[in-house]
Amino acid sequence: MSNPNSPLSRYPDALEHRLTVLAAASLQPNPLLRGLRGIEKESLRVTATGQLALTPHPHKLGSALSHPSLTTDYSEALLELITPAEPDVAITLDKLDELHRFVYASLDEGEMLWNNSMPGLLPARDEDIPLAQYGTSNIGRLKRVYRMGLALRYGRTMQCIAGIHYNYSLHEETWRVLHADQQSMASAVDFQSERYLALIRNFRRTSWLLMYLFGASPALDRRFLRGRAHTLETFDADTLYRPYATSLRMSDLGYSNTSAQAALHADYDTLPGYLDGLAQAVSQPYPPYEAIGTRRDGEWVQINTHVLQIENEFYSTIRPKRVTHSGERPLHALAARGVQYVEVRCMDIDPFEPTGISLETSRFLDAYLLVCALDDSPALPPGAYAEANQNFGLVTLEGRKPGLELVRDGEPVAMRDWADALMAQIERAAAALDALRGDDVHVRAVATQRAKLADASLTPSARVLQTMRERQQGFLAFGLAQSRAHAAYFIERPLAAAQAEEFARLGIESLREQARLEREEADSFDDFIAAYGAYTINRFSV
Numbered sequence: 001m002s003n004p005n006s007p008l009s010r011y012p013d014a015l016e017h018r019l020t021v022l023a024a025a026s027l028q029p030n031p032l033l034r035g036l037r038g039i040e041k042e043s044l045r046v047t048a049t050g051q052l053a054l055t056p057h058p059h060k061l062g063s064a065l066s067h068p069s070l071t072t073d074y075s076e077a078l079l080e081l082i083t084p085a086e087p088d089v090a091i092t093l094d095k096l097d098e099l100h101r102f103v104y105a106s107l108d109e110g111e112m113l114w115n116n117s118m119p120g121l122l123p124a125r126d127e128d129i130p131l132a133q134y135g136t137s138n139i140g141r142l143k144r145v146y147r148m149g150l151a152l153r154y155g156r157t158m159q160c161i162a163g164i165h166y167n168y169s170l171h172e173e174t175w176r177v178l179h180a181d182q183q184s185m186a187s188a189v190d191f192q193s194e195r196y197l198a199l200i201r202n203f204r205r206t207s208w209l210l211m212y213l214f215g216a217s218p219a220l221d222r223r224f225l226r227g228r229a230h231t232l233e234t235f236d237a238d239t240l241y242r243p244y245a246t247s248l249r250m251s252d253l254g255y256s257n258t259s260a261q262a263a264l265h266a267d268y269d270t271l272p273g274y275l276d277g278l279a280q281a282v283s284q285p286y287p288p289y290e291a292i293g294t295r296r297d298g299e300w301v302q303i304n305t306h307v308l309q310i311e312n313e314f315y316s317t318i319r320p321k322r323v324t325h326s327g328e329r330p331l332h333a334l335a336a337r338g339v340q341y342v343e344v345r346c347m348d349i350d351p352f353e354p355t356g357i358s359l360e361t362s363r364f365l366d367a368y369l370l371v372c373a374l375d376d377s378p379a380l381p382p383g384a385y386a387e388a389n390q391n392f393g394l395v396t397l398e399g400r401k402p403g404l405e406l407v408r409d410g411e412p413v414a415m416r417d418w419a420d421a422l423m424a425q426i427e428r429a430a431a432a433l434d435a436l437r438g439d440d441v442h443v444r445a446v447a448t449q450r451a452k453l454a455d456a457s458l459t460p461s462a463r464v465l466q467t468m469r470e471r472q473q474g475f476l477a478f479g480l481a482q483s484r485a486h487a488a489y490f491i492e493r494p495l496a497a498a499q500a501e502e503f504a505r506l507g508i509e510s511l512r513e514q515a516r517l518e519r520e521e522a523d524s525f526d527d528f529i530a531a532y533g534a535y536t537i538n539r540f541s542v
Contacts, residue, residue, distance in 0.1 A: 015374050015376075015428065015429070018374040023435070025173065031170070031174040031177065032171075032433060037085065037087075037166070037362070038083050038086070039093070040080055041349070042078055043080075044077050044113070046483070051121045053077045053108075058108060063507075070099065073159075075159065078132070081096060085167060085169070089362040096357075105500065115486050116217070119157075120480070127156065129159075152292050153289065162349055163349060165343055166362070167341055167344075168341060168344060168369050178374075190338065192339065202371070202377045203317075205380075207317055209422055212399040212415070213449050213452055214361060214460060215250070215396065217245075219235055219464065219475045220232075220475055221239065235465075236474045238474050239474035242398070243465075247346075249348055251397050261308075264281055264307070269380060274320065278331060280307075282310060284306055289302070289306070289307075300525070311329070317344070318342055320342055321334075321343050322339060351460075351482045367433060370429040374429070375425065391406045391407060406418060430442035431443055
C-alpha cells in the first residue's frame with residue numbers, strides 16, 4: 001500500500017513508524033487496544049424446508065422500528081442482528097451469539113435463520129417477497145416507502161441477499177498521538193477524518209483480498225436470477241455456480257449497480273468531496289425514476305425521484321460513518337463532527353460458522369484494517385477507482401483461478417504476489433497488536449489466512465463447492481443442512497433466565513416506543529417527507 005511519492009511519507013516505512021509511535025503511547029491501556037468493534041448480521045427467516053418465511057416479524061422480538069439490537073432490513077423476513085460496539089471483538093461475538101440464542105427462542109415454530117448470503121427458495125414472483133413493516137408512524141411509513149422505492153428501482157429479489165457488516169474504529173487517542181507526531185496543521189477532527197478516508201482508499205485498493213479469503217457464495221439457486229442473462233455454469237438442475245468464484249453476492253450478479261449508481265464516483269480523497277458527491281446524488285432528479293413518480297393511486301411509492309432516495313442507498317463495500325443525533329441526517333453528522341468509524345460491508349456470511357463470522361476472521365480484519373488506517377494512502381482518482389473496482393469484481397468471479405493476474409497502478413501483477421506483499425504488512429500489524437496484548441491471537445489468525453494463499457481449497461468458497469460435491473447436494477440442500485445444524489447449536493444453548501428476561505424487557509420497551517410514536521404523531525406524512533428531504537429529521541436510520 002505504501003507510496004514513496006506520497007507527501008505523507010516522511011519515513012522509509014510509514015506503517016512501521018506509526019506502529020512504533022502508537023506502541024510507545026503513554027495512555028494505558030494502549031490506544032490500539034481501545035478501539036471499538038460492532039457487527040450487524042443479516043439473516044433471512046425461512047421455513048423448515050428453506051423457503052422464505054412469509055410470516056410477520058415475530059412479536060417476541062419487539063418492534064423492528066425501535067429495538068436497539070433486533071430489526072429488519074429490506075424484507076419482513078430479513079432479520080438484522082446488531083451488537084453493541086465493544087473494545088474486544090471477542091466480546092462483540094459473544095453478544096452476537098446471545099442475540100442468536102434469543103432469536104431462536106422467539107421464532108415461530110418451524111422457522112430458522114438462513115445462514116448463507118445468497119437466499120434460499122424465494123417466492124415464484126418477485127412482487128410476492130414481503131416488504132418490511134414498521135407501523136403507522138411517519139418514520140415507520142417512511143422506512144416502508146424507501147423499501148418500495150428500492151423494489152421499483154432494483155427489484156425485491158436482489159434485496160434478499162444477506163451479509164455481515166463490520167464496524168471498526170480506532171480510539172481517538174490514536175489519532176491524537178499521530179496528529180502530534182505528524183505535526184499536522186489540520187484540526188483534530190479534520191485529521192481524524194483524513195485518516196479514516198486514507199483507510200477507505202487503501203481498503204478500496206486491496207479489499208479484493210477479503211473476497212479471496214472470506215468470500216463464501218460461489219453458487220446460487222437458479223431461480224434467483226429470474227431469467228436474467230448470466231455466465232454461470234450448471235452444478236445441478238437447480239444450482240448455478242462459477243468454478244473459481246469467491247463471492248457471487250458481491251459480483252455483478254449480486255449487488256449489481258443500475259446505470260444511475262454506476263455513474264456515481266464517490267470521492268474518498270476529501271470529506272467535503274465525499275459529502276458533496278452524495279448530497280448531489282440525493283438531490284439530483286433521474287429521468288427513469290421521474291417516470292415512475294413518487295405516488296401511485298394516491299399512495300407514496302418512493303421518497304423522491306433522485307439518483308438516490310437517501311445516502312444509504314449508495315451500494316458501497318465500505319462507508320465512513322458517524323453516530324447521528326436525534327433529528328440529524330447521516331451526511332450532516334459527518335459534515336458537523338467528522339468520521340467516527342468505518343462500516344465494512346463486503347463480508348459474506350460464513351455458512352460454516354453458526355453466527356456467520358468467526359473470531360479468527362475478526363482478528364484478521366482488525367489487523368488488516370489497522371494497516372489500511374496507518375499506511376500511506378495515495379489519492380484515488382477516477383482511473384485508480386475504476387482499477388480497484390475491476391480487481392474486486394474479477395476476484396469475486398475468478399479469485400481462485402490459478403495464475404490469476406490483477407492490475408496495480410496500471411501494470412499487471414500476479415494476485416498471489418500482491419497478496420503475499422499485503423500479508424507481510426498485515427503480519428506486522430498483527431504482531432504489534434499481540435505484543436500489546438501479550439498473546440499471539442492476531443498472528444495466528446493471519447497465519448491461517450496465509451495458508452489459504454498456498455492452498456485455495458481452504459477458502460470458504462472452495463469448501464462450499466467441495467461440501468456440495470461430497471454430499472451430492474445442490475445449493476438449497478447445502479444451505480438447508482448448514483442452517484439446520486446452526487439452529488440446533490443455538491436451540492441447545494438457551495440463555496440464562498436473567499439474560500432472556502433482559503431481552504424480553506427490551507422487546508416490550510421497543511413496542512411501547514413504537515406505540516408512543518404512533519399515538520403522538522402530529523405532522524402529516526406529506527409534511528414529514530418534505531422535512532426529510534430538507535435534511536431536518538432522522539430520528540431512526542432508514
